[in-house]
Amino acid sequence: MSGHPSPLIENYLREAGFWHMANIGRGCKLDLKLISAFVERWRPETHTIHLPCEECTITLEDVQL
Structure with a gap:
């Protein structure tokens, strides 16, 4: 898992208001x-x-x- 949402869905996430959700946990070690x-x-x-x-x-x- 790269931690980044696919560029193919980035605009959809932004339009739906979920872009921030896709970035939660970035840089955190699981x-x-x-x-x-x-x-x-x-x-x-x-x-x-x-x-x-x-x-x-x-x-x-x-x-x-």
């Missing part, structure tokens, strides 16, 4: 093991991540941060 652990514990029926200690809900504010 921890693939951590992401995999969260994916394994995700429960789509309740929109929560079940952890050994409790459960956690990711809010839109969390995503923004």
Whole structure:
């Protein structure tokens, strides 16, 4: 993954007002093991991540941060 949206869709993203979303996380290093652990514990029926200690809900504010 290059981190840059394809030039073929850049104008569509800009017109839709989502260009900023396509650039979130640029320059950040991803921890693939951590992401995999969260994916394994995700429960789509309740929109929560079940952890050994409790459960956690990711809010839109969390995503923004």
